[in-house]
Structure formats: C-alpha cells, structure tokens
Amino acid sequence: MKENEKQAFISHLQQTSSSSTFSSDIDTHYLKAKSLVRSTQVGAFLIAFLFGILAAPVAFQTNATQQINIFWLLVILLGAHFFSLLLWCVSLITKPYRLPGDSGWLTPVMVRFSQWLKISPVAMEGFQSLHISGKLKHWWGARLIHGCWLAYLIGGFLSATLFLMTHHVQFIWQTTLLTIEDFTSLTHVLSVIPSWLGVAVPSLQDIQLSQISTLVQPDDTRKIWATWLLSSLVIYGIAVRGICLVVSQVAYQHQRKRLWFTIKSSTVTSTRSTIIDADNTSSDNHTKITEQPFSLRTAELKDATYYLFEWSHEIPSELAQNRPVNMLNDAESQRRFIAEHPNNAILMIDSNSSPDRGSARFLKHSHTSDMEYYLYGNVFNQEWVNTLRSLGVEQQNIALWEVK
The missing domain is CATH 3.40.50 (Rossmann fold)
Incomplete structure (x- = not known):
C-alpha cells in the first residue's frame, strides 16, 4: 500500500473510532478489499470486450447477395455508444456528483462479497470511504463505464476487421425518406475528421456506385467503404471513449488526492476546535485549544x-x-x-x-x-x-x- 493511502486509512480509522491502530490484519483485509474491487473492474472489462467481439459478426450478417447496409451497420456499431455517452454528459451537468443509474446497489454488493471472502467490514468500509465515496463515486463510476465501453468497442473493431479480412461483401445504402443528397451530405460530414487523418473517404462516385440497385460494385469502392467504417469506429468510438476515460481517471485521481489530504489534515483537529479570545486589546490574549465535546x-x-x-x-x-x-x-x-x-x-x-x-x-x-x-x-x-x-x-x- 502506498504511504499516502496508508496514512489516510489510519486517519480514517481514528476519525471513525472503528480502530485506533493499523494492524497487519487490518492491512491485509484492506488489500483484499482493494484487490476484490480491482478484479471486479477487470472482469467487467473482459466481459465487455467479449460482448464486442460477439456483437460485430451479428452486425455484419449478410444476405445471400453479401450486401451490407452502410449506415445501418454504423448505427449498430456506434448507436448505443453515443446514446450512453449522451446520458453520461447529461448526468454530468444535472447531477455532477451522482453516478448515472446509481441506486445504492454498490454498497450491498461489496458487503456481500466481503462477507463471502471474509474481509473485515472495517477494512471494506475504509476502502469505500477512501476510493468510492462522495464525489469520488461519480468519477469511479465514470472510469468503469468508459472503460467497459472502450473494451467493447475495441473488441468490436478487432472482430469487424477480422470479418472484413475474411469475407467479400458489398456495401450498399437504401432509403425511403431521404434523398441521395441527404445521404451524400451525411457521409461528407462524417468524413471530415477521417479525411484530416489521411483516411480515404467515399467520393460522390463511390456513393452512387453503392446504391442498392447497383449490381456490381468495384473492389476499390468496397475497400474505401470498409476503411471508412473501421476508421469511423476508431475515431468516433474508441478515441472518444479513450479521451473520456483519461479525463475521468485524471479527475478521479485529483479528487482522491484532495480527499486523502483532507482526511489526514483533519486527524489532529477532528476532536478539537480553536477558540480565539474576542478581546484583542488585552496583553494576556492568546489562542486556546479546547476539546470540543x-x-x-x-x-x-x-x-x-x-x-x-x-x-x-x-x-x-x-x-x-x-x-x-x-x-x-x-x-x-x-x-x-x-x-x-x-x-x-x-x-x-x-x-x-x-x-x-x-x-x-x-x-x-x-x-x-x-x-x-x-x-x-x-x-x-x-x-x-x-x-x-x-x-x-x-x-x-x-x-x-x-x-x-
């Protein structure tokens, strides 16, 4: 355990009167609680990664003509990701210190696991107070959410890349309400950032050659669409979640550092209050430290x-x-x-x-x-x-x- 964390935990134990000493037994239980939470996070990331691997082949399912609807595929790959990101951004504005969807489920789950693994309730409560409490809970949850989505998108990207490397498909588009101009404009908007990065983007001719009525699609057009889809998945999915994860990690570490410092600095004053004599003109005035009941x-x-x-x-x-x-x-x-x-x-x-x-x-x-x-x-x-x-x-x- 790092020295700052150890000192903060000792201070927390003293303030809550749950223990006055930091014994090796408490130390061991605290590390077990920390390992439990970390293993749970890693497990969540692995499950999300596997879901991403399994979701891509389902999204790329083709019919007998080996045709894939371009934007429908993009919606399947990125739609839920963007919706989740929107909900998180809204929660960040409206309820900045609340974990989205948090209904008090975390504490009972951790208590149940601690009982199962025979972890001291004092150590588990101390870990929660130092790592997953107050404002820390929001950024801890944000890290978990963004980390899971990042793992999901990476799994989907790898699976989609493997699928496109081993299948010969034709990318098409079709619409009832939109026009070719609408489809072209939407494609160009989504192509702005990939084009900045040097990725080949579909031209007007590629878009025209991708109408559902087109019988034969050139191989170059297929490759451009495949590259465009994968780059969109990386830019609008993996990169966005990666940035959110980094921001959440930095904010979490900053808030945690402040919390630990506050807990350590308040150890001495947790049972004391400073009373300053109101008569500042007397030569006998001095600051008195008295015990606060x-x-x-x-x-x-x-x-x-x-x-x-x-x-x-x-x-x-x-x-x-x-x-x-x-x-x-x-x-x-x-x-x-x-x-x-x-x-x-x-x-x-x-x-x-x-x-x-x-x-x-x-x-x-x-x-x-x-x-x-x-x-x-x-x-x-x-x-x-x-x-x-x-x-x-x-x-x-x-x-x-x-x-x-």
Missing part, C-alpha cells in the same frame, strides 16, 4: 420539509416515501432557500464531504434559531459540528442520522 442525539423522522445540502447519495428511503425533500446542491436553490427562510425546515448535510468556506457562508446566511441540522455520513461529522457551533447553532439542534 462530540455527543449528539440520534436524528428522528419528523413532520417537516427536508433540505439536502452538499448531497451525493440517494435520498434516504424514509424521506423519499414520507416527507417532502428538496436539494440544495446549486447556487440558485441555495439563494432561494436563504431568501425564503422556510419554516419547519430540517437541513440534512452530507457529512462525507468536508465543510469549506462556501458551505460555511451558506450556513451563516441561512441559519435560524429553530432550524435543525441532521448529519448524514461518518467522515467529517466533527468538522460539521464545529462549523455549526461556530455559527451559533445549539448542539441540541444537531443530530446524527443513522445510515442504513
């Missing part, structure tokens, strides 16, 4: 409107089924909350993310004496308590929500 009541489900702040989880089922819930993850919703100061409101905070100046500023402007605050998580609870107390929130108005 950390004993909070358990949160109760109340007849109130819940507002989820800094949220990166699924909405707890108890709230989703019984109470009105509002998200406060963007500037506009936070501004509206501050302006309205709604009555009978409970602010539930995702305490797996650490408080910063922006969150403290929002809490300062939104605070009312009767508002209650529920902490949901187990990583930065003490830091949120300290922040709330520094803003004048009474400790009886702060509670811990039991995560099920």
